Amino acid sequence: MKLIVAGQDAATPGEFAELALGFGIDAELFTGSETESPEEMRARLDAARDILRDLDPPAARFASALMRKAERRRALTWRAAA
DSSP, X not given: OOEEETTEEEOSHHHHHHHHHSOOOOHHHHHOOTTOOHHHHHHHHHHXXXXXXXXXXXXXXXXXXXXHHHHHHHHHHHHXXX
């Protein structure tokens, strides 16, 4: 399926949000990566929370949703591994 917003192709969810909502968010800052250590995750989440406070409301809601989804995904992965 191809995502087109305002006549432009969106190749990633981040590009879609930028085109549709008018802001660019570094999704990895709010979702993390598979290879980050617990220390890296704590530092990333601290930075993400600081940035979240500075975002305008629509961007903050989108970033918060990214964080919640990533946390649920990690919880499901940990349960499956147990």
